Amino acid sequence: MTNVSIVLVSHSAKLAEGIREMIHQMVGDxxxxxxxxxNLVGDLGTDPKRIRGGIEEVWSDAGVAILVDLGGAEMNSEMAIEALEPRRRSKVVICDAPIVEGAVVAATEASGGSSLAVVRATAEAVGR
Structure with a gap:
């Protein structure tokens, strides 16, 4: 069984890496x-091409859940999704959830084999 994958999109590379490390330590591999x-030159920011690369890096036919830190990250994630081929586009969602807590619960849910819809709903429940 292939699990839903997670993409963390932050304006800070260190923040994104730290959350990924937390997930691996808490949830496993x-x-x-x-x-x-x-961004592309290593400064604060986000870039649709890099986000698309992250989606491709962890692609799963079960789907990909994206968690973002700020509005610009969400906008650029939407642009990255639009650049995907239509077959893949429908299997990628942006979760409206806090990036740290949402990512940890999304990964926990995904590790149990839950569907993309359940992973998204679980992450988004954290923000309510």
Whole structure:
């Protein structure tokens, strides 16, 4: 069984890497997690091409859940999703959840083999 994968999109590469490390220590390695932080030159920011690369890096036919830190990260994630081929586009969602707590519960849910819809709902429940 292939699990839903997670993409962490932060304006800070260190923040994204730190959350990925936390997930691996708390949840284990049976969920693929991409950390996409910073812009193309290594400064604070986000970039649709880098986000798309993160999606491709951890691609799973079960789906990919994206968690973001700020509005610009969400906008660039939407652009990255739009650049995917239609078959893949429908299997990628952005979770409206706090990036740290949402990512940990999403990865925990994904590690049990839950569907993309359940992973998303679980992450988004944290923010309510």
């Amino acid at each position: 049976n969920v693929q997690v991409a950390a996409v932080g910073g």
